[in-house]
Amino acid sequence: MERREVFKALETWGIRPEKVRRVRGVFKVWTDREIYCLKPVKDSKKRLLFFDSVIRYVKSRGFQVLASYIHTPEGEPFGNYDGQNLILTPWIEGKEIRYRSIKEMIGAAKVLAEFHKAAEGYKPEPGIKVKDKLGKWPEKLARRVGDIEFYIELAEKEGSDFDWYFLKNADRILKDTKEAFIALRDSVYYKKVEESRNLTQICHGDPARRNFLIDKKGQIHLIDYDSMKLDLPITDLWRLLRRTLNRDQWDIDVIRRILDGYTEVRPLDQEDYQLLAIFLTFPEKVWRILRKYYEKRGRDGWSYKRLFRKLRKFLAQQENRARFLSEFKMIYCEE
CATH class of the missing domain: 3.30.200.20 (Phosphorylase Kinase; domain 1)
Structure with a gap:
């Protein structure tokens, strides 16, 4: 306009x-x-x-x-x-939260939990079109497996430095994606979906830093609701955590403090933590990088150097990431 x-x-x-x-x-x-x-x-x-x-x-x-x-x-x-x-x-006049500020991330987690708690029990009025994504995640992760396999085929044909670096790490990326898909498919996911549908749980859909604003009094506001949908609240929490993890070298202590902030408002059970561990296993960040590189070439914002830099940065964290996932499962998922 x-x-x-x-x-x-x-x-x-x-x-x-x-x-x-x-x-x-x-x-x-x-x-x-x-x-x-x-x-x-x-x-x-x-x-x-x-x-x-x-x-x-x-x-x-x-x-x-x-x-x-x-x-x-x-x-x-x-x-x-x-x-x-x-x-x-x-x-709303305010500044965006910073992923590297633990205090601000804890505050954002609390606000997100307050939203999830307040949204529970919503009943749509007649004539309203509800965006329903409950039960769709196994199918979505299955497509992600297919995407990674397709990108491997393209990389083998093209042969740039980006392709070479991706292929060097492709086995691990594909393994983690398949592991997340199989684990979710065979988990309590569908049970939680039915519970969520009965409770009518709403997700914000895009809990990125740009959608949390801190005003002059220090109050955090949650904005931009045009990604809302019916889905498991744990998927919102996953989106918030993974953005932090990508910047904080997969630090388990940081995530524990953020989760403590969320559960102070809205407790989670062990099944929630099991699903959260599965979503965190999926290398969503690298999938986005590969998708942009192989499928959006030539569009606005596409940059070989920037995407290659992001790929190297993410894959350089793989040992930290593997250690984090092991520690997370030991702390939150073992009975």
């Missing part, structure tokens, strides 16, 4: 901005009284109704550290300009 289109789109909410500035994929909007965030989204109207209903539900259950959708005068939680759906929220 162009700046002039933003001014026009805001008329949907009866807002006359004084200033507008693009910040990443959103627009920061100043008025004489408030500051807003206008975000163009690709989601359907039914999906946006789902996001809004969950936000209203968790807020009614005490989870206040979020930005609610501002409804139009007609009562819709979204607007539309020239075929583009838009959401408007208050602007």
